Amino acid sequence: MDPMDHAPRTDAVGESAATLAAAAARFSAAFTDCPDRRGTGAEKWDRWGEADVLPLWVADMDFRSPEVVLEAIRSRVDHGVFGYTNDPPGFAPALADHLQARHGWRPDPAGIVGTPGVVTGLALTARLLAAPDDEILTFTPVYPPFLTLPGAAGRRCIRVPLAQSAAAWSIDWDALAAATTPRSKIFWLCHPHNPTGTVFGREELLRLADWAEKHGVTVVSDEIWCDLVLDDHLPHIPFASLDHPAARRAITLVAPSKTWNLAGLGCAAAILPTAALRQRWRPAGGGLVPMVNPLGYAAAEAAWRHGDVWRRQLIGLLRHHRQLVLECVSQIPGLVCVPPSATYLMWIDCRGTGAADPQAACEAAGLGPSDGRDFGWPGFIRLNTACPTERLAEAMRRLRQAFTEGLSGAP
Numbered sequence: 001m002d003p004m005d006h007a008p009r010t011d012a013v014g015e016s017a018a019t020l021a022a023a024a025a026r027f028s029a030a031f032t033d034c035p036d037r038r039g040t041g042a043e044k045w046d047r048w049g050e051a052d053v054l055p056l057w058v059a060d061m062d063f064r065s066p067e068v069v070l071e072a073i074r075s076r077v078d079h080g081v082f083g084y085t086n087d088p089p090g091f092a093p094a095l096a097d098h099l100q101a102r103h104g105w106r107p108d109p110a111g112i113v114g115t116p117g118v119v120t121g122l123a124l125t126a127r128l129l130a131a132p133d134d135e136i137l138t139f140t141p142v143y144p145p146f147l148t149l150p151g152a153a154g155r156r157c158i159r160v161p162l163a164q165s166a167a168a169w170s171i172d173w174d175a176l177a178a179a180t181t182p183r184s185k186i187f188w189l190c191h192p193h194n195p196t197g198t199v200f201g202r203e204e205l206l207r208l209a210d211w212a213e214k215h216g217v218t219v220v221s222d223e224i225w226c227d228l229v230l231d232d233h234l235p236h237i238p239f240a241s242l243d244h245p246a247a248r249r250a251i252t253l254v255a256p257s258k259t260w261n262l263a264g265l266g267c268a269a270a271i272l273p274t275a276a277l278r279q280r281w282r283p284a285g286g287g288l289v290p291m292v293n294p295l296g297y298a299a300a301e302a303a304w305r306h307g308d309v310w311r312r313q314l315i316g317l318l319r320h321h322r323q324l325v326l327e328c329v330s331q332i333p334g335l336v337c338v339p340p341s342a343t344y345l346m347w348i349d350c351r352g353t354g355a356a357d358p359q360a361a362c363e364a365a366g367l368g369p370s371d372g373r374d375f376g377w378p379g380f381i382r383l384n385t386a387c388p389t390e391r392l393a394e395a396m397r398r399l400r401q402a403f404t405e406g407l408s409g410a411p
């Protein structure tokens with residue numbers, strides 16, 4: 001039995017750092033004894049097959065979900081009937097209560113609609129809020145589907161590059177203004193931001209809201225990473241919680257999948273501002289979007305209601321892993337990484353190493369990151385630190401090897 005089972009199941013925000021540190025030490029087995037995922041169809045582990053490449057790419061974790069979530073799934077399995085399932089009555093209130101407890105924002109549960117994925121939700125918004133050839137703007141670099149989904153829906157993706165400094169990635173307001181046209185209809189905000197780990201602050205969000213209001217753009221805020229903010233001084237502010245007319249028109253997409261490692265269960269939620277949008281949401285899928293599966297609902301509800309102790313322990317570990325990667329990166333000439341404030345992703349600038357193809361250099365050294373090119377940003381790699389510490393340490397050894405010995409990707 002997982003020790004999490006004995007942990008208090010209520011949110012204990014305000015618990016002292018010492019208590020949390022003690023808990024993290026007690027429960028660390030949850031993040032060291034990981035099942036072997038090879039041969040299970042795990043996308044992450046299948047990619048390089050039998051080759052000796054440590055997969056630190058796609059954004060799922062190698063950890064088991066917390067026992068409170070597994071228990072909820074088991075109990076739903078014991079029910080034994082898995083027919084077509086609407087949002088169960090506890091689903092929306094569990095999310096609304098969770099958002100209230102964690103982020104001080106309680107959306108109206110009536111506006112919450114279960115959706116089999118955040119990516120699905122983004123694709124639906126393209127069809128609901130923009131006409132063919134209209135423009136969907138987004139900050140780049142960005143999670144690859146933001147770049148490809150508009151085209152798949154017959155809409156146009158407009159890339160607005162973020163500005164990089166030594167300490168932060170920030171919004172380039174001139175670039176946003178220059179990219180705006182009468183066909184700008186949607187802004188897809190990734191907040192917190194994948195891959196840079198940026199947590200946008202109130203001032204930036206309000207300025208974005210002003211821009212959206214001025215140009216009649218609807219903000220769709222993908223907040224799938226909102227529960228993995230690593231820096232206490234940077235609270236996640238849901239875009240739709242702002243006191244602003246653009247926020248009252250915004251759509252928010254969330255899911256328990258990143259935080260509690262549930263991506264394979266396909267359960268997310270859209271938070272929709274009007275009854276009219278709620279009515280049009282499912283039909284916009286045109287028969288291509290399945291219902292959410294009942295095990296996904298059970299897991300989501302349990303994670304939101306009872307998953308916070310585990311989540312906070314995970315954050316302790318991810319902070320440690322962030323430090324480990326930053327230290328390693330700082331010792332490799334030519335590598336640069338702006339410390340992420342959220343996520344378990346490290347976005348690493350490899351342009352100073354002389355490697356023509358950083359992804360190839362890593363793979364040749366037995367390390368499998370995500371390729372920056374897929375995020376619209378060549379010369380970078382993204383590393384996923386959500387694996388046991390020992391594996392991450394070995395990955396750092398291979399990162400060093402990739403860029404200090406051989407430089408196999410060099411011209």
Ligand SMILES: Cc1ncc(COP(=O)(O)O)c(C=O)c1O
Nearest residue numbers: 059117118119120143194224268
């Ligand atoms: C920003 C962002 N949105 C959406 C997703 C995927 O969401 P889903 O699996 O619910 O489609 C990811 C996965 O990494 C992500 O990083």
